[in-house]
Amino acid sequence: MLKKRIIPCLDIKDNRTVKGINFENIIDAGDPIELAKRYVIEGADELVFLDITATQEKRKTLTELVRKIAAEINIPFTVGGGINSLEDANAIIDSGADKISVNSAAILNRNLITEISKQYGNQCVVVAIDTKFVDGEWMVFRSGGKIPTGLKAVDWAKKVANLGAGEILLTSMNNDGTKAGFACDITKQISEVVSIPVIASGGAGTMEHFAEVFQETKATGALAASVFHFGQIPIPELKNYLKTQNIPIRI
Amino acid sequence: MIAILKYNAGNVTSVENAVQNLGYSTVVTDDIEMLKSADKVIFPGVGEASSAMKYLKEKGLDKVIRELTQPVLGICLGMQLMCESSEEGDTKGLGIFDAKVLQFPPTALVPQMGWNNFTSLKGKLFDGIALENDCYFVHSFYAKICPETIAVSDYILPFSAALQKNNFYATQFHPEKSAKIGLQILNNFLKS
Incomplete structure (x- = not known):
């Protein structure tokens, strides 16, 4: 049986892992x-x-880091941040990344998703969507959450799946950094309307939050950063807990 | 020397790293003599079947692969190209295995992306591996079960997770991306 995925996310700045709250x-x-x-x-x-x-x-520094990561780890990894062209994607994938993630660039140039997926297959293309609940609607923001796009998250998710995305990384800006749980409502909506995998991101604070997002939505992966980096939730403990909740998980 | 076939499908860095980490030296090549004289050959691949097959034919590599006599391991697209045919781009394969490669029906998420275990396993490739062990899969097409199937996994339907015929081995999953379990499978191949 296919397992649900637990995915630590490392934000990189000047070759160090960093962590912000609400993107700051x-x-x-x-x-x-x-x-x-x-x-x-x-x-x-x-x-x-x-x-x-x-x-x-x-x-150049980033491709060098990707090369080092690829030499050291033997599980799949995605690299994102500032990938604006097919050439940028080439450099990252040639350095050993399994997938690339695009966000703002895909909004500004929709062909980019199709171009990359044609070259490497859609399994290589993750589209990251940053969404915020504004006036009763989940809306898409770009450029690190700073710029509203006017796109509704559900519409954009359907669009990127049609353009050739192989996966959606969905981050709720309202939940990110709060440790109050994932945004199950929008994650559920999107994971039910697209036929590609959705990874839930933003808001993990307890092991129960992971169980909740897997039980209430069709997300196939859950991503978190600080709860893992600072040891609040040890991954082995989390996975054992999820198993006791009858969630398919790799131990 | 372990030769890793160089062609126009995806990156081979991860395969190279994994084999080197197991203590073997590698060469990434499309040179026919080097492929023929290598101790083992790995035929990796992430990409699209018809364009990969076209490239292999142009370089004369299709014939070379079929005629290799040392142990050969196809991975993911490499495995699918070793089959009889693929629905992806309506491609005629190398025909090493009798299996047909079909597209997953859209009744669940496609591609299958993530870790999956086995429902049956046999042969030396899986020495020390148990049914509940998970490997990493990423694919939208699958090889049907056939007499050459040595491992079965289940996603939407049961499919060939690995195939073997004489000196030809192949896995649908990525041993180079499957942590310790994957390394063990890769090592079983390299020792064969």
Whole structure:
């Protein structure tokens, strides 16, 4: 049976893992490679690395980091942050990443999703969607959550699936950093209307929150950062707990 | 020397890293003589079947792969190309295995993406591996069960997770991405 995936996310800035709250107030959380190796040993199912300061000058540093990660870990990993073109995606995938994640660039240039998926297959293309509940609607924001796009999250999710995305990484900005639980309502809505996997992100604070998102929605993965980085939820304990809740999980 | 076939399908870095971490030296090549003289050959692949097959034919690699006599391991798309045919791009395969490769019916999420265990296993490739062990799968097409099936997994329907015929081995999952269990399977192949 296919298992639900537990996915630690490492936000990278200047080659360090960092963590912000509600996309701000950034603090240091250690060396990304050491952290990644620890997560593999602890039983993480995949890893996501997001370069939050990606700029053209730093692109080379990022591909170098991706190369090092690929040499050290033997589970799948996704790299995102500032991927704006097919060439950017090529550089990351050639360095050893299994998937790339696009966010703002996909909103500004929808062809990008199709171009990358044509070249590498849709399983390589994760579209990250940052969503916020505004005036009774879940809306899409871009550029690190700073700019409203006017797109409704459900519509955008359907659109990216049609354009060739292989997976959606759905982050609720309302929940991110609150440790009050995942946004099960929008995660449920989106995971029920698209036929590609959806990863829930933003808000994990307890082991029960993970059980809740898997029981109440069709998300096939749940992503979190600080609860893992700072040891509040040890991954082996989380996975054993989910197993007792009859959630299919890899031990 | 372990030769990893170089062609236009995805990156081979992970396969190379995994084999090297097990203590073997590798060469990534499409040179026919090097492929023929390697101790073992790995035929990896992430990509689209018809364009990959077209490339192999143009380079004359289709014939070379079929005629290899040392142990060969196809992974993911590599495995699917070793089958008789694939519905992906209506592709004629290398015909090493009798299986047909079909698209998953859209009754569940496609691609299957993630860790899945086995419902049956046999042969040396799986020495020390148990049914409840999980490996990492990413695929929208699957090989039907056939006499050459040595491992079965279940997603939407039972499918071939691994195939073997004489010196040809193949896995639908990615041993190079399947943590310790994957390394063990890869090591079983490298020792064969």
